[in-house]
Amino acid sequence: MPAALDELIDALRVLPGVGPKSAQRMAYHLLQRDRQGAGRLGRALEGALAHIRHCNRCNTFTEAEVCDRCLNPARDPQQLCVVEMPADLAMMEQTHAYRGMYYVLMGRVSPLDGIGARELRLDRLLARATDGTVQEVILATNFTNEGEATAHYVGEMLRARGLKVSRIARGLPVGGELEHTDIGTIAQALVERRAL
Amino acid sequence: MPAALDELIDALRVLPGVGPKSAQRMAYHLLQRDRQGAGRLGRALEGALAHIRHCNRCNTFTEAEVCDRCLNPARDPQQLCVVEMPADLAMMEQTHAYRGMYYVLMGRVSPLDGIGARELRLDRLLARATDGTVQEVILATNFTNEGEATAHYVGEMLRARGLKVSRIARGLPVGGELEHTDIGTIAQALVERRAL
Ligand SMILES: [Zn+2]
Ligand SMILES: [Zn+2]
Numbered sequence: 001m002p003a004a005l006d007e008l009i010d011a012l013r014v015l016p017g018v019g020p021k022s023a024q025r026m027a028y029h030l031l032q033r034d035r036q037g038a039g040r041l042g043r044a045l046e047g048a049l050a051h052i053r054h055c056n057r058c059n060t061f062t063e064a065e066v067c068d069r070c071l072n073p074a075r076d077p078q079q080l081c082v083v084e085m086p087a088d089l090a091m092m093e094q095t096h097a098y099r100g101m102y103y104v105l106m107g108r109v110s111p112l113d114g115i116g117a118r119e120l121r122l123d124r125l126l127a128r129a130t131d132g133t134v135q136e137v138i139l140a141t142n143f144t145n146e147g148e149a150t151a152h153y154v155g156e157m158l159r160a161r162g163l164k165v166s167r168i169a170r171g172l173p174v175g176g177e178l179e180h181t182d183i184g185t186i187a188q189a190l191v192e193r194r195a196l
Numbered sequence: 197m198p199a200a201l202d203e204l205i206d207a208l209r210v211l212p213g214v215g216p217k218s219a220q221r222m223a224y225h226l227l228q229r230d231r232q233g234a235g236r237l238g239r240a241l242e243g244a245l246a247h248i249r250h251c252n253r254c255n256t257f258t259e260a261e262v263c264d265r266c267l268n269p270a271r272d273p274q275q276l277c278v279v280e281m282p283a284d285l286a287m288m289e290q291t292h293a294y295r296g297m298y299y300v301l302m303g304r305v306s307p308l309d310g311i312g313a314r315e316l317r318l319d320r321l322l323a324r325a326t327d328g329t330v331q332e333v334i335l336a337t338n339f340t341n342e343g344e345a346t347a348h349y350v351g352e353m354l355r356a357r358g359l360k361v362s363r364i365a366r367g368l369p370v371g372g373e374l375e376h377t378d379i380g381t382i383a384q385a386l387v388e389r390r391a392l
Contacts, residue, residue, distance in 0.1 A: 001282070002259040004240075004247040011240035014233030015211075016225045017218065024283065029212045030241070031248050031257060032302050037210030042241035044200075044207035045226070045234050051200040052227050061227060063198040086197070087220065106228050 005031070057128060060086050060104040069102065076100040078135040082125065082154060084108050084142060092140060095187040100138070103128055108141060109150040120150075122157065129158055136164045142177045201227070253324060256282050256300040265298065272296040274331040278321065278350060280304050280338060288336060291383040296334070299324055304337060305346040316346075318353060325354055332360045338373045 005027060012023035030038035054060065055067040062068075069075065079100025083089050089102050103125050107115055129137050137158050141147035155165045168186075201223060208219035226234035250256065251263040258264075265271065275296025279285050285298050299321050303311055325333050333354050337343035351361045364382075 001286075002248055002257055004243045004259060005257050008240040008244040008248075011233070011237040012211075014226070014230055014237055015208075015222050017221075022213065025213075026211050027244070028257075028281065028283075028302075030210070031244060034210055035245060037207075038241050038245055041207040041210055042238045042245070044204040045238035045241070047200045048204040048223070048227060049231060049234055049238070052198055052204075061198055061201050061224075063200060085224065087224075090197075106224075 054106070058102045058104055059106060059124065059128075060089060060102070074099070077133045079138060080129055080134045080136070081138040081140050083140045084147060084150070088140065088142070091181070091183070091186060094183050097187040098138075101134075105141070105150065108144075108146045109153055110146045117153065117157075122154065125154065126157060126161070129163055130161055134163070136166060139165065139167045144177065147177075250302070254298045254300055255302060255320065255324075256285060256298070270295070273329045275334060276325055276330045276332070277334040277336050279336045280343060280346070284336065284338070287377070287379070287382060290379050293383040294334075297330075301337070301346065304340075304342045305349055306342050313349065313353075318350065321350065322353060322357070325359055326357055330359070332362060335361065335363045340373065343373075 008030075009020070009023045009027045012018055012026050013020070018026070030041075051063045052061050053063070053065075055062040055064075055070055057066050057070040060067060060069075076099050079098075080103055081092060081098060081100055082103045082105060083092060084105050084107065086104055086106075089104055092098055092102070105120055105122075105125070107120050109116060109120065128134070137154075139151040139155055141150045141154075151167055155167070158165050204226075205216070205219045205223045208214055208222050209216070214222070226237075247259045248257050249259070249261075251258040251260075251266055253262050253266040256263060256265075272295050275294075276299055277288060277294060277296055278299045278301060279288060280301050280303065282300055282302075285300055288294055288298070301316055301318075301321070303316050305312060305316065324330070333350075335347040335351055337346045337350075347363055351363065354361050
């Protein structure tokens with residue numbers, strides 16, 4: 001097999017969930033049927049690597065040092081909502097029930113995957129939450145085991161610093177994920193959040 | 197969502213079997229956890245597009261105008277084995293039961309996918325098989341419905357030009373694919389090929 005093809009098949013395996021057989025199928029498909037798409041994907045990867053960084057304030061993906069949402073003066077700087085991933089933030093926004101700030105963990109505590117406080121860089125969340133302006137931190141991690149463990153850990157850490165911490169209500173089904181929940185349920189869970 | 201991230205998620209959907217949710221998951225994974233891998237994949241795509249082409253004689257993926265196998269003087273130029281994909285060629289080679297030449301269709305007749313004789317560019321196979329040196333064409337397409345239809349179509353086309361055409365024996369299980377068959381069965385199927 002030509003070296004450049006070998007390397008493409010190997011390289012496709014950096015994608016989560018892609019094993020040797022699908023990598024081969026993908027490479028053949030791209031080279032045989034969609035060279036234009038392959039070029040587009042190559043440029044998109046290059047572009048994303050060059051331009052996508054983490055917001056200095058909320059940690060979500062952005063092209064600027066600080067994202068537009070964090071710079072929006074219409075948002076309430078006294079509330080900070082902690083979510084796991086950008087998709088969760090997008091769901092919160094769709095409820096139109098929250099006008100405060102966000103912090104995106106970009107993950108969750110997951111001992112089995114070796115992801116703890118250090119890997120999640122919770123020191124950055126701590127610095128963000130203790131800026132002197134934030135009055136309440138709302139924990140909106142998922143109600144999965146890992147999301148609950150994350151909320152517990154983050155809650156303890158922030159309460160120890162004297163912050164008021166709340167958890168969105170268990171309006172979501174147990175084991176549920178924000179991304180797969182209807183907007184109304186999420187909105188209600190936000191209203192019913194309880195102090196920790 | 198930043199434009200470069202949007203574009204990456206869209207671009208990942210050129211991969212077969214990747215829908216919007218997996219594209220998002222892949223993009224987050226690359227940007228958050230494997231930027232090195234993302235860079236590697238981008239370069240691999242670029243490298244494959246720049247260097248991978250089809251062999252002028254056997255149509256398989258290669259970096260040269262004519263691949264090493266087609267240039268190998270130790271192989272029998274009077275036999276031409278027709279397979280669907282490069283992976284099938286690799287399986288044939290592993291049997292060590294064949295020392296002739298190959299032609300890789302890079303697909304199969306598939307009316308449902310709109311792939312017929314023209315899309316498979318069977319005119320190129322015809323030109324290859326009627327070079328005056330090839331004495332026998334061995335059809336080694338899969339024993340799936342589409343592989344059988346392909347063998348039938350190609351067989352008729354080549355016999356009409358006076359070529360001797362054979363089909364590897366149905367030693368493979370019905371519905372079976374070369375790629376998922378043990379080497380011994382493939383070798384036996386090759387020995388028991390029947391004239392068409
Ligand atoms: Zn931000
Ligand atoms: Zn060749």
